[in-house]
Amino acid sequence: MAASLVPLPEIEKLSPRVVRILGGNPGKFQLQGTNTYLLGTSPTRLLLDTGEGKPAWLASLRSVLAAHDITISAAILTHWHPDHVGGVADLLSISPATKIYKNEPTEGQLDIADGQVFQTEGATLRAFHCPGHATDHMALVLAEEDAMFTGDNVLGQGTAVFEDLATYMDSLHRMAAQFGGRAYPGHGPVIEDGKAKVLEYIKHRKEREEQVLAVLEDAGGKGVTSMAIVKVIYKDYPESLWQPAERGVVQILGKLEGEGKVVHDEGEDTWAINRKAAL
Structure with a gap:
């Protein structure tokens, strides 16, 4: 904002x-x-x-x-x-x-x-x-x-x-x-x-990508919802901004998925680091 x-x-x-x-x-x-x-x-x-x-x-x-x-x-x-x-x-x-x-x-x-x-x-x-x-x-x-x-x-x-x-x-x-x-x-x-x-x-967009990846790395392979990512990255922002912020996070996750860096569990609607991509 x-x-x-x-x-x-x-x-x-x-x-x-x-x-x-x-x-x-x-x-x-x-x-x-x-x-x-x-x-x-x-x-x-x-x-x-x-x-x-x-x-x-x-x-x-x-x-x-x-x-x-x-x-x-x-x-x-x-x-x-x-x-x-x-x-x-x-x-x-x-x-x-x-x-x-x-x-x-x-x-x-x-x-x-x-x-x-x-x-x-x-x-x-x-x-x-x-x-x-x-x-x-x-x-x-x-x-x-x-x-x-x-x-x-x-x-x-x-x-x-x-x-x-x-x-x-x-x-x-x-x-x-x-x-x-x-x-x-x-x-x-x-x-x-x-x-x-x-x-x-x-630069700002790249920093946001890095923040999203860092949250997923910290999850140790466990699936994380987009809103859970928002609550970490935007913890110092008013909660009223979390929902619009989530739309941006979902865009980032979609880009990272397209690049093979993350995977999406559609059933659970969670995201995780793609460990296979790191091999």
Whole structure:
């Protein structure tokens, strides 16, 4: 879980070519709200993500567009989750000519290919497929700043959730090789040293894996439930966090099982070190 949240303004110019507009949807998983980004330096700009359809976001977007006589040529969606795509209808209601791009598109949307380039004056974006948080997840590399829009794979505060840990770890390693500057996350404040944050995420996940393996080693070959592992690793955390933490532990165990390091007794729903793998 993230620590107390850094206050963020509803609208903020983050660089000469990046304006963040909050989605108006603060919450447990959305942190201060979904970050949507208006990109470029001319009256024709790109939009990254659309929030979840809250009136506050549409009002903020309208005010920025009107104040600077801006039109949006294309909106790029990082992934399918409702807090990122839910504002598409509102966007089209005020900008019907805007093209909507998403990996694995739905009706009315255009596909995004890995490596596809989107350009407007002052902003050149390269799409980078990095599944883990979601299968269709795309990050975008901003060439002019050597920066990355990390979507929900890397957040401005706390850690991210993921569908498949092995895939997620692979994506993090590949993301770290794509840029050297800022990270503009899907939620939370800007990360000035984005690459370092990605590497921190990798380190954190590896440490969690080592902790899980240590608990199983200490069990001496006896089967251990995922919740029993949680109670050791997260003993200093509030019990209210144990259940969500268990989902992450199960992901780790699944990855380790795929690597042949642990075995799962489905009948007992327990886990143990794979002693055969050590031979």
